[in-house]
Every structure is written in C-alpha cells, then in structure tokens.
Amino acid sequence: MRPEPIRTLELRGITKRFPGVLACDGINLDVPEHSVLALVGENGAGKTTLMNILMGLYQPDEGSILLNGRDVKFRSPNDAFGHGIGMVHQHFMLVPNMTVVENIALGMKETHKTFGLDLKQVRRRILEISERHELPVQPDAFVWQLSVGEQQRVELVKTLCLGARFLILDEPTSELTPQETDELIVLLKKMSDELSIIFISHKLHEVKALSDTVSILRHGRMVFRGNTADHSSSDLAALMTGHEVNxxxxxxxxxxxxxxxxxxxxxxxxxxxxxxxxxxxxxxxxxxxxxxxxxxxxxxxxxxxxxxxxxxxxxxxxxxxxxxxxxxxxxxxxxxxMGYIPEDRNTEGIVPSFSIKENLVLKDFAAGTFSALSFLRLGTIRRNADNLKKRFDIRCPSTDTAAGSLSGGNIQKVILARELARGxxxxxxxxxxxxxxxxxxxxxxxxxxxxxxxxxxxxxxxxxxxxxxxxxxxxxxxxxxxxxxxxxxxxxxxxxxxxxxxxxxxx
Amino acid sequence: MNRAAKVAYGGFVVAAAIFAAMFVGALVMMAIGADVFRTYWVILTEPLQDLFGVTEILVRAIPLSLVALGIAIAFRSGILNIGAEGQMLMGILAYAATAIALPGLPKFILLPLSLLAGAAGGALWGGIAGFLKARLQVNEILSTVMLNYIAAQFYTFLLRGPLMDPGELVTGTGTPQTIRLPKGAWLDRLVEGTRLHAGLVIALALAVAVFFLLWRTTVGFRMRAAGAEAKAARYAGIGVERYLIIAMLLSGAFAGLAGAVEVAGVHRRAIEGISGGYGFTGIVVALFGGLHPAGIIPASAVFGLLLLGADMTQRSANVPANMVLVLQGAIILSIVAARQFMNNPYVQDKVTRRFAKWFGKRVPTVPEAAEAACPDPADVAGPCTAGEDGQGDGKNPAEGR
Missing domain, CATH: 3.40.50.300 (P-loop containing nucleotide triphosphate hydrolases)
Structure with missing residues (x-):
C-alpha cells in the first residue's frame, strides 16, 4: 500500500503565537514536486517553529496545511510521517549505543514482532534505500563510532526508510566539515530528482548551491520569495537581516x-x-x-x-x-x-538561572569594586550591568532577567561584555x-x-x-x-x- | 502579565495545588471510612482554638524551619541533602554529651557552647557526604541516606549504652535515655505554662542570616553559582568542590542545631524518637517554601499546624495520625506539578487566554511589548530562539514576491 506521492505542499496563512512573541505571522509557502526550497532567516525568525508546525509538533493558531490541494491536519509527528513528511533535525535523534540497523528499526513499526525484531527486513530496506540514493551506511556499526557526517547519512536513510517522500532538513550542515558539506549538497541535489526538500539554513552559499526557490523569514514574517538563481548571495543577506551585511x-x-x-x-x-x-x-x-x-x-x-x-x-x-x-x-x-569565550556558551559561559547582571560579574564579584567585606555591592553590580548592556547592545527586558532565557546571540554578547570589560x-x-x-x-x-x-x-x-x-x-x-x-x-x-x-x- | 497578575496567578496555582493534595487525601480517608470534612476541620482549626495550640504549632515549626533552612542552603548549592534526619541525631548527641560533660559551667557559656557543639555534630555528619561528593563523586543522595542509618544505630547504641541514665539501671526500668541535662544547657520557655521556647528567636534570626548569606555575600554567590551551573562556576574561577563541602557543612550544622534546640527547649534530655521525622518533613518545608527563607518561615508554620492537627485527629476524629504522611506525599507531588504551571510561560499564556475568553476580555495578539518575552529555554524546547524576536526594530518592508 504505497500512499500517493506528494505533488504539492502548501502552507496558507500560518500564524503561531508564543507568550509575548508572534513566532509566525500569516506565512504562506508552497513547494512543488521535485524542488528544493531553502528557508532562510536569522536565529529566531521563526523557521524552526514553522517546520515544527509542519511536523505536527505544534498546532498553528491560524492557517492551514494543504497536501496535493487537500486540507490536512497534523496532530502529532506520527500524522506527518503518515502523510510521508520526514524531518532530519539539527541535533540528531539517534541512540549512540545502538547499531545503525537497530536505530532505524526503532521507527519501523511493521518490523516489531511480539517477541523480537525483524532485523533482516530492516537491513534489506536500508540497503535498498542506500543504494538507490547513493547513501553509503554501515548497518552494523554503532552510532557512537560514526563521524558526524556518517551519522547525518544514517538520519537521512532512517527518514527515507520510514517512508518519507518529502524531506525537511533543519540546518543540516551546522556540524559538518566543509568537505562533508559539499558531499551532502551533491547528494541532496540528486535526491531532489525523486522527492521535494525544504532546506533550512542561514549559510547563503549553500542556499545558492542547492535550492531552486528561496523564502526568507524575518521576525516571523515572510519578507521575500523568489528563484534562487535570480539573486546574489549579498542580496539575500541584506533581505535576511534587513540591512547590508559586510x-x-x-x-x-x-x-x-x-x-x-x-x-x-x-x-x-x-x-x-x-x-x-x-x-x-x-x-x-x-x-x-x-x-x-x-x-x-x-x-x-x-x-x-x-x-x-x-x-x-x-x-x-x-x-x-x-x-x-x-x-x-x-x-x-x-x-x-586571560579572557575566555568558551565553546558551550549555555553551560560554561553563563549560569543560566542567574540574572544578566549577576552573570556580568561572574568573575569579578569578589573584587573590591563589586563587594565590600564580602558583602555584594548590589548598586555597583546593577550600574555595571546597565553600562555593559548599552555598550554591547545586549537586548533584554531588564538586567534582572535570567541569562538563560536570552537568545544565543544575546547570551554571547553577555559573555563578550564580561570578558572584554575586564580588559x-x-x-x-x-x-x-x-x-x-x-x-x-x-x-x-x-x-x-x-x-x-x-x-x-x-x-x-x-x-x-x-x-x-x-x-x-x-x-x-x-x-x-x-x-x-x-x-x-x-x-x-x-x-x-x-x-x-x-x-x-x-x- | 504584569506583576500583580503574576502574583495572583502564583497564588491561584498554589491554592489549586493544596486543593488537589487535599482531594487525594480525601480519597484515602474515604477508603478507610473516615469522615473527610470532619478530619480536615479538625486538622485545620482545632490547633488554632487556644493559645496552647498556637504555641504547640510554633514548637513544631522551630526544628522544621531550622532543618529547612539548612536544606535550602544545600539545594541552592546543587547538593540534595536527604540526610537531615541523621545530622539531627548527631547534633543531639554532640549537644547532650557536651552539656553532660560540663555541668558546672555558667549558663551564658554552657548554652551557646553546647548548641554550637550540636551544630558541629550535624556539620560533621553532613560534611562527610559533602567531602565524598566533592572528592570522590559519590552521589550525595545515596551517601546521606546511608549515613542516616548509621546515625540512627549509633544514636540508639549510645542511648542504650554509654550515655544511658545510670538511674535507669538502678531502678531497672531501662528506658533508653540520657540523664536530665544540666539547667545551664536549657533554652528558656517564652510563654508561661507552654512549651514554646527561645529556639523561636534562633530560628527567625538564622532565617534572616541565611537570606543575607545566600543573596548578599560573595560566599553565597559562589555557592549558588556552583549549584546552578557547576561548569560555568568552575570556569569563572570558583572552587566548586570547596563550596560543595562548605554547603554540606552548613546544611548539616543547621540540622544538628535543629536537634540540639529541640532537646534544649522541649525534652531537656536525649530520648529515642526525638527527631520525629523532622529531618524528612524539613525537606518538604524547604521545597514548599521555595528554598527561600521568606517562604520557609510561613511554610514551617503551615506544616507545624498539619503535624499538630494530625495528632489531634487521632483523638477527636479517630483517624490515624499517619494520615498526615499521606497528605505530605500528596503535597509534594502537587507542588512539583504546580511548578510546571508556575514557571512555564507557554502554559501561563494559555491560561491567560482561556481566562480572557471566559470573561470576555480582549487579549492583544502580541501581549505587551514583544521584548518583554524571553521564554525560558528549559521549558519551551522549540520556540526558545524566538527570544531574538524581542529586538524587533519595527521595520519590515515586505520586499519581493
């Protein structure tokens, strides 16, 4: 029982609100058969929210999803899978201490017998898929043994094994080396002969290399859509940020x-x-x-x-x-x-539950400026935070806000402010x-x-x-x-x- | 939501949590065939009928608040101290032994000295767990629970052996208890004819001290940073291990002091069963009070009321006092569940909308300035990046198409 192919996918007027944020504001999108749509935008522009709606992880507040012209409602990711839509997340959803076959078998319900798994069937399916799309994988390797690029291929094979005929890739290249990125782009290009792809990225050269059409989101709104070939990278960059980026x-x-x-x-x-x-x-x-x-x-x-x-x-x-x-x-x-901007900004750079002003003195609270006789000087700490907030353009409601609730860019500014202000x-x-x-x-x-x-x-x-x-x-x-x-x-x-x-x- | 609405919302959620806990309790009571409304009536009002009842509530609240303050220090420093029970017992032993050994000292020396010894006893016991955690990465939940057992056996051994009242052997009654402690080690009673003692003053003073320690001093800053995110604290040059140990020493000291104060103010000799589960109830009090002294003080009064009320139900409503343990468990569960409602902005927003719908008020599509929203990433997995939207410069020229 092969379900019908996905010829067109349309999103009509999708709106989604989160507390205090309009994450998606009346977004229209359509993807014809065999085409690659690049969805581009800065962090927090609403790309991931939109895709989560498409995958049934969130329900839109307004708007509808049309598949081959018919209205569909996805209440859960399973619904979306059922209609042939598959997503590869930015952070891989693989169990590291299981083999590739076992990982893929997890999602293939038809191979789950009462006592045991039909791993042979899974393996056949994997080989079939990996041959057809030229996606080499080692079925018996443990996931933790694989490189990031190989894991990515496993994710792709998994999604295809589960019957996806429409792929959503959320920043697929963010963890790859330049070589792996190039390989992936060639691969996806080939795959687009058989299926449609939505490709989320903010790396414009990849967008140029891969996509047929491009849609740009900014602050939850669609600000541009058009053919990729008609626009240069720098045009797209300007549209994405709202100003010229040099x-x-x-x-x-x-x-x-x-x-x-x-x-x-x-x-x-x-x-x-x-x-x-x-x-x-x-x-x-x-x-x-x-x-x-x-x-x-x-x-x-x-x-x-x-x-x-x-x-x-x-x-x-x-x-x-x-x-x-x-x-x-x-x-x-x-x-x-020595100043240090650590790799993991959320757990090393800041104490997420501490306020911004506390994080800004994380290294210096014991110095004479910010404490006297081991009592904190709250006034100085607050003034310091207000100064740095202005100087480093940290965007936050107030410096009492928990630093962990800021966006990545603003967290990095908090860290930068602290490290650089120390001279x-x-x-x-x-x-x-x-x-x-x-x-x-x-x-x-x-x-x-x-x-x-x-x-x-x-x-x-x-x-x-x-x-x-x-x-x-x-x-x-x-x-x-x-x-x-x-x-x-x-x-x-x-x-x-x-x-x-x-x-x-x-x- | 503005501040007033937030407070009202928080109050509403807490009330709902208590109601849910009482509902669970009611189910259990119905199952054992008790009169639900009468039982709750007794628990909640009987202790408040007279001055004696009120002082008895406070007598129970004193050790509870001291234990809870210690728990709050440990939890805030990222270490889950489940061992207050054992630390209390070690505190009692150290206090009693000091008092018995130095009966001749004047009160103004003996009382502080023996109470400090009690705190030291608890600190030692807590410090072991802290040291094991800091130096050998031993899980503190395991070690503190196991140390509880050791402390309980050690306590029983001393009370039935070396520390036993010689009089008990002479008369042959053999009650496991120490001799009556010298008067110089007693805490004075505050109200004539009741058991309310000066430990109340100690508890209140220490609550203020804990607030200043945790939120106003550099030591507290280090402890909280180590607790909230050890990696970031270590990278910022804070000796995380050292502050884990300090936190456990302090936490144990508070539990030990709670035991010492209880004996000094109420029993005036070490007897068995003295901790009365305060070490565990104190954890509930600390969580119920939001791990903050300003919450812990009222929370310990509430639990003092529950404990006393439960004792009274046994007499006047014929319900076993253990019912209060069921209630306690139900309260923990509902508080944990309520936190989800308290802290998750997404749920908050939903509730606001629901209410607005019921009462016909208009909710703006983007509540308040968009920048007011920085969703907690811990709670909102997907849309957390939406925080970036806060910067909205308002310009959105819809080019293209």
Missing part, C-alpha cells in the same frame, strides 16, 4: 607586537585518556589574531581547557606575558589577564559565532577586531573557514592534536585549509 575583515599586516601568549610543547590527555594534544607550540603576539582551524574533536577543546586552567597538562609551558600559567587554577589564570591581555575565543545569525556574527567579529587593534592577543578557535580567514593574521591548522602548519592569513585559501583540516599535507 562581515568585517582583518586588514592584515603591521600592528603585531611582542609575543604575549607563548605555548610550548603542550601535551594533554583527553577525557578518554589518549594524547589529545601532542606537542603543540603556538605564539600569539599582542595585537594579533591567531586562528586555529580544524575539524572539532582534534584537540581544540583540550587546548582551550588547558589554557584556562580547567584541565591538567602532562607537560609543556604556557606563558602569558612571561608568567607561567600551566596547571594553575582557573582563578590564577583569570587574574593574570584582558589575551583572549581565547572558541567557536564564538557557532549557531549565531549574521547580525550577531558581524557584531562579534567587529568586537574581536577592535580588541586586536587595542593590542590584545587573541587565539581564535573555529571550524568556520570564512570566519578564520576573515579575522586571522595567521592561521594554524590543528589535526589530531598536532599543529600541521601555520600560514599567514593573506595566503590561505579555502581549499588549502580544507585539505589541511582533513589531514592532507599538500607538498
């Missing part, structure tokens, strides 16, 4: 002073006990941004942790302005003038714009470049090639715990960096 660039050259942060032969073990950093040496000069490029998991986390006293090193040296910081306590490191000598920034929209990215890049001009030594860890290339004076590529090569920012090319990140030395 991501700032580091005009390399002069300014660099003496070496401020010196890392020598750093050897650090990972949580699992292997050498995550195996003899890393780096110098960062005052007024220099040193970019560390690499696919995540090649020692970046360990490097940032160790520099900030959060992880013990086996051996090596870390000197900040000549002062030894290796294996000192986080407090010592902070007091010597650091050196700054370690780890994936500072991951998951942020272009407006926030622009702001953060400008801030980093400004600190550079003021003579701060900045170590920028990122896997976003564009970010690294735009900002860095020099780029070090890290691979399996070693620095493979250091190249001047002006000489780096995307292709060359991508090769190095994959561990290929081109000489």
């Amino acid at each position: 991501l700032p660039r580091n005009e390399c050259g002069d300014g660099c002073g003496d070496v401020l942060l010196e890392i020598r032969d750093l050897r650090v073990r990972s949580d699992r006990g292997y050498m995550a950093l195996d003899g890393v040496s780096l110098d960062v000069r005052a007024g220099e941004i040193l970019g560390v490029a690499g696919v995540s998991g090649n020692g970046q986390r360990e490097l940032a942790d160790t520099l900030n006293g959060l992880r013990r090193a086996e051996s090596g040296t870390v000197l900040l302005g000549g002062k030894q910081l290796l294996n000192r306590s986080p407090r010592d490191v902070i007091d010597s003038g 650091p000598k050196a700054l370690v920034a780890v994936y500072p714009t991951r998951g942020l929209d272009m407006g926030a990215e622009e702001f953060i890049h400008n801030q980093l470049l400004e600190r550079r001009r003021e003579g701060v030594a900045i170590l920028l860890i990122s896997e976003e090639l564009e970010e690294i290339m735009n900002l860095s004076d020099r780029i070090a590529v890290i691979y399996k715990g070693r620095i493979l090569k250091i190249i001047p920012g002006g000489e780096a090319t995307k292709k060359g960096l991508g090769m190095l990140m994959a561990g290929v030395m081109d000489e």
Whole structure:
C-alpha cells in the first residue's frame, strides 16, 4: 500500500503565537514536486517553529496545511510521517549505543514482532534505500563510532526508510566539515530528482548551491520569495537581516607586537585518556589574531581547557606575558589577564538561572569594586550591568532577567561584555559565532577586531573557514592534536585549509 | 502579565495545588471510612482554638524551619541533602554529651557552647557526604541516606549504652535515655505554662542570616553559582568542590542545631524518637517554601499546624495520625506539578487566554511589548530562539514576491 506521492505542499496563512512573541505571522509557502526550497532567516525568525508546525509538533493558531490541494491536519509527528513528511533535525535523534540497523528499526513499526525484531527486513530496506540514493551506511556499526557526517547519512536513510517522500532538513550542515558539506549538497541535489526538500539554513552559499526557490523569514514574517538563481548571495543577506551585511575583515599586516601568549610543547590527555594534544607550540603576539582551524574533536577543546586552567597538562609551558600559567587554577589564570569565550556558551559561559547582571560579574564579584567585606555591592553590580548592556547592545527586558532565557546571540554578547570589560591581555575565543545569525556574527567579529587593534592577543578557535580567514593574521591548522602548519592569513585559501583540516599535507 | 497578575496567578496555582493534595487525601480517608470534612476541620482549626495550640504549632515549626533552612542552603548549592534526619541525631548527641560533660559551667557559656557543639555534630555528619561528593563523586543522595542509618544505630547504641541514665539501671526500668541535662544547657520557655521556647528567636534570626548569606555575600554567590551551573562556576574561577563541602557543612550544622534546640527547649534530655521525622518533613518545608527563607518561615508554620492537627485527629476524629504522611506525599507531588504551571510561560499564556475568553476580555495578539518575552529555554524546547524576536526594530518592508 504505497500512499500517493506528494505533488504539492502548501502552507496558507500560518500564524503561531508564543507568550509575548508572534513566532509566525500569516506565512504562506508552497513547494512543488521535485524542488528544493531553502528557508532562510536569522536565529529566531521563526523557521524552526514553522517546520515544527509542519511536523505536527505544534498546532498553528491560524492557517492551514494543504497536501496535493487537500486540507490536512497534523496532530502529532506520527500524522506527518503518515502523510510521508520526514524531518532530519539539527541535533540528531539517534541512540549512540545502538547499531545503525537497530536505530532505524526503532521507527519501523511493521518490523516489531511480539517477541523480537525483524532485523533482516530492516537491513534489506536500508540497503535498498542506500543504494538507490547513493547513501553509503554501515548497518552494523554503532552510532557512537560514526563521524558526524556518517551519522547525518544514517538520519537521512532512517527518514527515507520510514517512508518519507518529502524531506525537511533543519540546518543540516551546522556540524559538518566543509568537505562533508559539499558531499551532502551533491547528494541532496540528486535526491531532489525523486522527492521535494525544504532546506533550512542561514549559510547563503549553500542556499545558492542547492535550492531552486528561496523564502526568507524575518521576525516571523515572510519578507521575500523568489528563484534562487535570480539573486546574489549579498542580496539575500541584506533581505535576511534587513540591512547590508559586510562581515568585517582583518586588514592584515603591521600592528603585531611582542609575543604575549607563548605555548610550548603542550601535551594533554583527553577525557578518554589518549594524547589529545601532542606537542603543540603556538605564539600569539599582542595585537594579533591567531586562528586555529580544524575539524572539532582534534584537540581544540583540550587546548582551550588547558589554557584556562580547567584541565591538567602532562607537560609543556604556557606563558602569558612571561608568567607561567600551566596547571594553575582557573582563578590564577583569570587574574593574570586571560579572557575566555568558551565553546558551550549555555553551560560554561553563563549560569543560566542567574540574572544578566549577576552573570556580568561572574568573575569579578569578589573584587573590591563589586563587594565590600564580602558583602555584594548590589548598586555597583546593577550600574555595571546597565553600562555593559548599552555598550554591547545586549537586548533584554531588564538586567534582572535570567541569562538563560536570552537568545544565543544575546547570551554571547553577555559573555563578550564580561570578558572584554575586564580588559584582558589575551583572549581565547572558541567557536564564538557557532549557531549565531549574521547580525550577531558581524557584531562579534567587529568586537574581536577592535580588541586586536587595542593590542590584545587573541587565539581564535573555529571550524568556520570564512570566519578564520576573515579575522586571522595567521592561521594554524590543528589535526589530531598536532599543529600541521601555520600560514599567514593573506595566503590561505579555502581549499588549502580544507585539505589541511582533513589531514592532507599538500607538498 | 504584569506583576500583580503574576502574583495572583502564583497564588491561584498554589491554592489549586493544596486543593488537589487535599482531594487525594480525601480519597484515602474515604477508603478507610473516615469522615473527610470532619478530619480536615479538625486538622485545620482545632490547633488554632487556644493559645496552647498556637504555641504547640510554633514548637513544631522551630526544628522544621531550622532543618529547612539548612536544606535550602544545600539545594541552592546543587547538593540534595536527604540526610537531615541523621545530622539531627548527631547534633543531639554532640549537644547532650557536651552539656553532660560540663555541668558546672555558667549558663551564658554552657548554652551557646553546647548548641554550637550540636551544630558541629550535624556539620560533621553532613560534611562527610559533602567531602565524598566533592572528592570522590559519590552521589550525595545515596551517601546521606546511608549515613542516616548509621546515625540512627549509633544514636540508639549510645542511648542504650554509654550515655544511658545510670538511674535507669538502678531502678531497672531501662528506658533508653540520657540523664536530665544540666539547667545551664536549657533554652528558656517564652510563654508561661507552654512549651514554646527561645529556639523561636534562633530560628527567625538564622532565617534572616541565611537570606543575607545566600543573596548578599560573595560566599553565597559562589555557592549558588556552583549549584546552578557547576561548569560555568568552575570556569569563572570558583572552587566548586570547596563550596560543595562548605554547603554540606552548613546544611548539616543547621540540622544538628535543629536537634540540639529541640532537646534544649522541649525534652531537656536525649530520648529515642526525638527527631520525629523532622529531618524528612524539613525537606518538604524547604521545597514548599521555595528554598527561600521568606517562604520557609510561613511554610514551617503551615506544616507545624498539619503535624499538630494530625495528632489531634487521632483523638477527636479517630483517624490515624499517619494520615498526615499521606497528605505530605500528596503535597509534594502537587507542588512539583504546580511548578510546571508556575514557571512555564507557554502554559501561563494559555491560561491567560482561556481566562480572557471566559470573561470576555480582549487579549492583544502580541501581549505587551514583544521584548518583554524571553521564554525560558528549559521549558519551551522549540520556540526558545524566538527570544531574538524581542529586538524587533519595527521595520519590515515586505520586499519581493
């Protein structure tokens, strides 16, 4: 019993309210057969809400969904599946300690027998799907053994095995390496011969490469739709943010002073006990941004942790302005003038349940400015927060709001405000714009470049090639715990960096 | 919602939670064939009939509030102390032993000294769990519960052995209790002819002290940060482990002091069954009071009333006093459920709309300034990114099409 194919999908006047927020405001959308629609917008523009409505996770307050011209109501994701709509979420929904076959069998109700699973049938289906769409997967591998790109393929195969004839992909490339991203785009392009795809992204070059039509959401409204081919990336960027976006660039050259942060032969073990950093040496000069490029998991986390006293090193040296910081306590490191923008902004950068003003003094509440005789000076703390709120354009109802309730971009601004207001000598920034929209990215890049001009030594860890290339004076590529090569920012090319990140030395 | 509406909403939810708990209690009472309305009438009004009843409520509220204050310190610091019961017993032992050992000291030295010893006894017992958690990552729920058993056996052993009143052996009655403590270690009674004692003053003073400690000092800031998000606290240079231990020491000290105060003010000798489950009820009081001293003080009075009322039902309504345990359990469940309604803005908004529909008021499509909304990401999984919308610059030129 094959259900009828999905020829057209239309959304008519979808409106969804959340407390105080109009998440979707009368949105119309239609996707014809065999086409790829890119849904573009900044964080919080309403993309994910709209897709959750389409998947039956939320009920729209107004509006309707039409499938092949007929009105349908999705009360749960199962309803949506039943009609052949499948979604691959940004964060994969896979059980790490099960094999690929078992993961896919989870959703295939027809293989669930009273006692046991018909894994043979599941395996046949997987092979059939993976052959037809050229999606190689290893059925018997455990999910935790797979790379992010492989896991993504498993998600795709899973969705197709469950009978999806219409795919929704929520920021599918956010965790992929540049190479994996390119492969995925080629793959999706091929798949669009057989099914329709809605592709959510805020990376415009991917949108250009993949989609036929593009729809742009801003503040819950559809502000643009048209053919992708007719518009340039920069047009789309302007439509997305509502103003011209010019991501700032580091005009390399002069300014660099003496070496401020010196890392020598750093050897650090990972949580699992292997050498995550195996003899890393780096110098960062005052007024220099040193970019560390690499696919995540090649020692970046360990490097940032160790520099900030959060992880013990086996051996090596870390000197900040000549002062030894290796294996000192986080407090010592902070007091010597190190600033840190951590990878996980929600759990390391802020205490989510604390108010914004409390988070802004998280490192300095015990200093004389903010406390006297170990009593907090609430007035000073509030004034400090009001100042920083203005200076860093933190958008919040009040500085008493819990920091965790802010959007990602604003949380990052809180962290940036705290770290930069302390006047650091050196700054370690780890994936500072991951998951942020272009407006926030622009702001953060400008801030980093400004600190550079003021003579701060900045170590920028990122896997976003564009970010690294735009900002860095020099780029070090890290691979399996070693620095493979250091190249001047002006000489780096995307292709060359991508090769190095994959561990290929081109000489 | 504005502030007044929020308070009203909160009050409404709490009232609904209490009502739900009483409903569950009513079902149980019907099952055992008791007169539901009479029982509730007795529990809620009988203790308030005379001065004696009111003082007895306060007598129960004193140890409850002290235990609950300690629990609040621990919970706020991210450590779930279930061991107040054992910490109380260790506090009683330390207090009684100090008082018995130094009977000759004048009151103004002996009383504070022995009460401090009680606090130290509890702190030691709580500190063990804190140390195990901080240094060896031993789950504090397991360790505190197990330490309760050890404390209970140790208490019984001492009361039936080394600390036993020699008089009991002479007369041959063998009641497991210590000798009557020297008068210098007693807390004075506040009202003639009742058991209300000066522990009330201690509890109120410490409630204020706990508020200042947690929300006005750097130590409290560190403890709360460590509790709310240990990773962020560690990264900000706070020695999380150290503050876990400090929190458990303080939490245990409060429980130990609760035990010492109870003996010093009421029994004046260590006897068996003295903690009366205060160590566990104190956890409920702390949660009911929102882990905040300003909530804990009234909450402990409410539970004092419940405990006393339950005792009275046994006499006047012929319902076993254990019924109050059923009520307590039902209250915990409904409070936990009510939190979902209290803190989830999505549910709040829904309720507001529903009410507006019933009473025919117009609800604006976007309630208040859009920027007032920053949904709690913990509660709203999907739309949390919507917070970004708050910045709405108002310009939305609908280009294209």
